[in-house]
Every structure is written in C-alpha cells, then in structure tokens.
Amino acid sequence: xxxxxxxxxxxxxxxxxxxxxxxxxxxxxxxxxxxxxxxxxxxxxxxxxxxxxxxxxxxxxxxxxxxxxxxxxxxxxxxxxxxxxxxxxxxxxxxxxxxxxxxxxxxxxxxxxxxxxxxxxxxxxxxxxxxxxxxxxxxxxxxxxxxxxxxxxxxxxxxxxxxxxxxxxxxxxxxxxxxxxxxxxxxxxxxxxxxxxxxxxxxxxxxxxxxxxxxxxxxxxxxxxxxxxxxxxxxxxxxxxxxxxxxxxxxxxxxxxxxxxxxxxxxxxxxxxxxxxxxxxxxxxxxxxxxxxxxxxxxxxxxxxxxxxxxxxxxxxxxxxxxxxxxxxxxxxxxxxxxxxxxxxxxxxxxxxxxxxxxxxxx
Amino acid sequence: xxxxxxxxxxxxxxxxxxxxxxxxxxxxxxxxxxxxxxxxxxxxxxxxxxxxxxxxxxxxxxxxxxxxxxxxxxxxxxxxxxxxxxxxxxxxxxxxxxxxxxxxxxxxxxxxxxxxxxxxxxxxxxxxxxxxxxxxxxxxxxxxxxxxxxxxxxxxxxxxxxxxxxxxxxxxxxxxxxxxxxxxxxxxxxxxxxxxxxxxxxxxxxxxxxxx
Numbered sequence: 001x002x003x004x005x006x007x008x009x010x011x012x013x014x015x016x017x018x019x020x021x022x023x024x025x026x027x028x029x030x031x032x033x034x035x036x037x038x039x040x041x042x043x044x045x046x047x048x049x050x051x052x053x054x055x056x057x058x059x060x061x062x063x064x065x066x067x068x069x070x071x072x073x074x075x076x077x078x079x080x081x082x083x084x085x086x087x088x089x090x091x092x093x094x095x096x097x098x099x100x101x102x103x104x105x106x107x108x109x110x111x112x113x114x115x116x117x118x119x120x121x122x123x124x125x126x127x128x129x130x131x132x133x134x135x136x137x138x139x140x141x142x143x144x145x146x147x148x149x150x151x152x153x154x155x156x157x158x159x160x161x162x163x164x165x166x167x168x169x170x171x172x173x174x175x176x177x178x179x180x181x182x183x184x185x186x187x188x189x190x191x192x193x194x195x196x197x198x199x200x201x202x203x204x205x206x207x208x209x210x211x212x213x214x215x216x217x218x219x220x221x222x223x224x225x226x227x228x229x230x231x232x233x234x235x236x237x238x239x240x241x242x243x244x245x246x247x248x249x250x251x252x253x254x255x256x257x258x259x260x261x262x263x264x265x266x267x268x269x270x271x272x273x274x275x276x277x278x279x280x281x282x283x284x285x286x287x288x289x290x291x292x293x294x295x296x297x298x299x300x301x302x303x304x305x306x307x308x309x310x311x312x313x314x315x316x317x318x319x320x321x322x323x324x325x326x327x328x329x330x331x332x333x334x335x336x337x338x339x340x341x342x343x344x345x346x347x348x349x350x351x352x353x354x355x356x357x358x359x360x361x362x363x
Numbered sequence: 364x365x366x367x368x369x370x371x372x373x374x375x376x377x378x379x380x381x382x383x384x385x386x387x388x389x390x391x392x393x394x395x396x397x398x399x400x401x402x403x404x405x406x407x408x409x410x411x412x413x414x415x416x417x418x419x420x421x422x423x424x425x426x427x428x429x430x431x432x433x434x435x436x437x438x439x440x441x442x443x444x445x446x447x448x449x450x451x452x453x454x455x456x457x458x459x460x461x462x463x464x465x466x467x468x469x470x471x472x473x474x475x476x477x478x479x480x481x482x483x484x485x486x487x488x489x490x491x492x493x494x495x496x497x498x499x500x501x502x503x504x505x506x507x508x509x510x511x512x513x514x515x516x517x518x519x520x521x522x523x524x525x526x527x528x529x530x531x532x533x534x535x536x537x538x539x540x541x542x543x544x545x546x547x548x549x550x551x552x553x554x555x556x557x558x559x560x561x562x563x564x565x566x567x568x569x570x571x572x573x574x575x
C-alpha cells in the first residue's frame with residue numbers, strides 16, 4: 001500500500017507546487033508591472049496584498065474614470081472614440097487580472113474536464129463576448145427601448161447575478177457528481193484484485209472507455225517521456241489523459257462547453273452597464289457598445305492567458321505523476337475532482353454572499 | 364501515509380488562486396463632506412453627509428427620470444430617487460461607522476434627505492441621528508465601503524465640519540490610500556493593528572475628534 005501511494009503523494013505535492021507557483025507568479029507579475037510607473041524597486045518579500053492591489057485598482061479606476069470624460073469628448077471630437085476604444089480594451093485586461101470569478105470558474109472547469117488549451121481560449125473569448133452582449137441587451141432593452149429607471153435596471157441586474165451564481169453552483173455540483181464517479185472508479189481500478197473486471201458491468205460504456213484508455217496509455221506514457229518534448233502540447237494532453245478531440249466536438253462536448261460559456265457569460269459586468277447607460281445619456285449609445293465589446297476583448301485575453309496556464313499546470317502535474325502504473329491516472333482523477341469542487345465552492349460562496357465583493361450595490 | 368498534507372497544500376494553492384476572485388474594485392466614486400452635529404451641551408447627536416457621485420453614476424441614477432427641463436432635475440423630481448437611496452443604504456449601514464471611546468454606536472434611519480443635480484452630478488444630502496447621543500472624549504467616524512464597490516473620498520476643501528462643537532475639540536482626518544506609496548504604509552498599519560485587518564479597511568476615511 002505504501003509503495004503504491006507514494007507516487008501519488010509526490011504527484012499531489014508536485015501539482016500543489018505548480019499551482020502555488022502559478023499563484024505566486026501571478027502576484028509577481030503584478031509586482032513587476034507595479035514597479036514600472038514608480039521607478040523605485042520594492043522588496044520582493046512584501047506581502048502580496050500590499051501596494052500591488054492598490055496599484056491594480058488605481059490603474060483600473062484610472063482607465064474606468066477616463067471613460068466618462070472620453071465619451072463626453074467624443075460628442076464633439078470624433079477622434080476621442082479611438083481613445084475610448086483603447087481605454088476600454090486596457091480596462092478589460094486589468095479588470096480580468098484583478099477581481100472576477102469568471103477566470104477562476106473557467107480555469108477550474110478546464111482542469112476538471114480535461115480540456116485542451118485551445119478550447120480554453122475559445123471558451124474564454126466566447127464567455128467574454130456573451131458577457132458583453134448581455135450587458136448591451138440589458139441596457140438596450142431596459143434603458144433605450146423601455147426607458148426604465150436605474151432602480152429597475154439594477155434589480156434586473158441583481159436577479160441575473162443571483163441566477164448566474166446559482167448556475168455556477170449547479171454547474172459545479174454536476175461536475176463534482178461526474179468527477180466523483182470517475183474518481184471512485186479510478187480508485188476501484190487502482191485496487192489490484194477484482195475491481196477491473198467488475199467495473200465495466202456497472203457503468204456505461206463511455207466511462208469504461210476512458211478508463212481503458214488511461215490504463216493503456218500508461219505504457220505509452222513512459223515512451224512519451226523518454227522521447228522528450230517533440231509532441232505538440234495539445235495533442236499530447238488530448239491523447240493521454242482526455243477523450244479524443246472528436247469526442248469533445250460531439251454533441252456532449254460542445255453542449256458541455258456551452259454550459260461553461262453560459263455560466264460565466266450570463267452575468268454582465270456592472271462597469272459595462274454603467275458605461276452603456278452613460279453613453280446612452282450622452283446620445284452616443286453606439287460608442288458605449290463599442291467600448292463594451294472592447295472591454296470584453298481585453299477581458300478575454302487575460303482570462304485566456306490564465307486558462308492556458310491552468311491547462312499547462314495540470315499537464316505538467318500529469319506528466320510528473322505518471323511515474324507509476326495506475327497511480328498517475330488516479331492522481332489526475334483526484335485533481336479533476338478537486339477542480340470540480342472548486343467550481344462548486346465558488347458558486348456556493350458567491351450565491352450565499354461569502355464573496356460579498358461581487359455583489360451589485362443598488363442604491 | 365501522508366496523503367492529507369499534499370491535499371491540504373493543493374487546497375491552499377487552489378484558494379490562493381481563488382482569493383483573487385474576492386478582490387473588488389470600485390464602480391462608483393463618491394466625494395463626501397461630513398458634518399458632526401453637536402447639541403448645546405456638547406453631546407454629539409448625529410452626522411450630516413453630503414455625497415457627490417461621479418458623473419457616470421449620476422447619469423446612470425437619473426436614467427429614465429423625466430425632468431420638466433431637459434437635462435435638469437429639481438429637488439422634488441429627485442425626491443423618489445433620494446427615498447430609494449436612503450432606503451437602500453440601510454443595508455450597508457450607510458457606510459458610516461462610529462465609535463465613541465472605542466464603543467460602537469448605532470444610527471437611526473436618515474432624516475432631512477434630498478438629492479440635488481448640478482453640473483451633471485448628483486449630490487445626496489442626509490442626516491444620520493445617533494441612536495444614543497454621546498459625549499465621548501474621543502469620537503471615531505469611518506466612512507467606507509467594505510466591498511470597495513464604492514470609492515469614498517473626503518472632499519478636498521472642508522471635508523469635515525464640527526457644527527456647534529465645544530471649544531478645544533480637535534479633528535483629525537486620515538485619508539485612505541490612493542494606490543501609490545501611501546497604500547503600502549496604510550496597509551502595514553492595517554495589518555499591525557491586528558483586528559479589522561480586512562481589505563476594505565484600506566479605503567476607510569477615518570475621522571477622529573478629541574475633546575477635552
């Protein structure tokens with residue numbers, strides 16, 4: 001038993017290390033960015049919650065606050081529109097780097113569902129686009145067409161927000177259910193004696209197929225590792241740990257992806273709504289729409305970058321843990337289950353107000 | 364077999380990443396000026412706020428309201444909105460937190476509230492009477508939004524006025540971080556003080572009044 005579990009333990013530590021490095025690198029990047037405007041270098045030992053967030057927030061605020069002045073300027077000076085588009089784009093990038101559950105949910109989803117980096121990018125862009133469109137629709141319908149008051153609009157926003165958090169929780173619950181089942185099967189399969197023979201009869205073909213896949217692959221895994229890094233990252237990941245790309249593109253695959261897009265994309269950004277209403281009040285609704293779409297594009301780029309890092313981190317963890325027969329697969333199922341649990345935690349946390357920072361304030 | 368430790372590490376790592384989800388940033392900016400109201404005997408009876416919103420939020424807030432003159436709104440026309448404002452603010456404890464000699468004080472519901480609209484921005488005026496008027500040696504008043512959806516800044520000129528305060532009372536205002544060097548200083552201080560080492564506190568406007 002001891003021997004059997006030790007590579008697992010090593011793999012877990014490796015994965016935790018990779019995730020921690022990713023987290024620290026995230027903070028470090030902010031640090032590096034933070035140093036430029038002030039010139040003076042800061043000590044690396046400074047607590048992460050220090051001036052970096054302050055700077056990030058200040059930067060966001062700066063871009064965001066420039067928007068209203070720029071929209072005003074665009075009324076008389078057409079060239080200000082270009083400035084507006086640039087500011088919106090930059091705001092989007094910073095906005096997603098700071099707060100927001102979107103990137104966390106997408107990253108967790110990708111890890112839980114053995115997705116490829118390419119799909120991560122597609123999901124990031126699709127959900128950001130949806131987010132922009134929802135904001136445009138809310139303001140377009142309620143303010144422009146119905147001339148509703150801010151109170152009504154904010155209530156609508158609040159209702160959508162609650163719904164979106166509930167969706168995240170449900171989505172997480174479903175992931176936990178599916179991944180929990182897979183993990184249990186992997187645990188059974190890892191026990192040497194009768195489990196392997198027993199498993200296929202109790203469960204549907206699809207999952208059996210995956211399990212078989214993984215077991216076969218572990219012999220290949222060694223070969224791959226010895227070959228070095230000639231393989232394309234995506235393909236390697238897709239072949240050894242996940243279902244084939246064709247399976248992903250099948251009805252279940254895209255429907256599953258759509259659920260992720262819907263879950264993240266349905267909640268509009270309050271900032272976008274404010275910008276849109278303000279633009280509408282200035283008689284420049286189209287400029288607000290353009291700004292919102294550019295904000296979405298900026299957001300998508302940041303989220304996609306984080307998604308790629310998450311997929312890569314999982315891939316590295318997978319390679320590190322693939323040292324022993326059986327243990328590696330079990331370990332990866334454990335990671336997937338953990339990621340599924342994170343999505344559920346986010347959803348529940350947001351829904352029940354533990355992450356109160358993301359509640360719309362209506363007043 | 365030490366399986367729990369790595370799992371714990373993993374969880375910690377996950378939460379580190381998740382932690383970023385809890386970081387907020389402001390969408391609304393308020394320039395505040397506040398008056399501390401004193402009775403003739405020197406007790407503090409309440410706080411009167413004047414909060415000026417940024418022009419983006421102001422445009423949002425008046426969306427769908429019809430004024431007699433286009434682009435202008437009278438105090439009467441804005442009455443229902445002011446009503447909504449103060450009613451909604453209750454949930455957030457009016458973003459106003461008072462301590463008299465270290466003891467938490469509570470406020471009653473706002474009175475004398477109204478909105479005015481000037482130069483495309485809204486200003487909300489309201490008075491918060493203290494539940495129990497107090498006569499402390501030191502009064503501490505903080506104005507901030509814990510979730511930092513709203514960025515409160517005290518006005519540059521006359522941010523705090525003591526109305527009818529006994530002679531010899533001294534007012535001190537500590538402004539929050541502006542995201543540069545002061546952020547770090549304030550942050551260290553926040554952590555050193557131990558209690559309330561929470562994110563939103565970094566953005567608190569702290570008014571201290573010492574009376575002899």
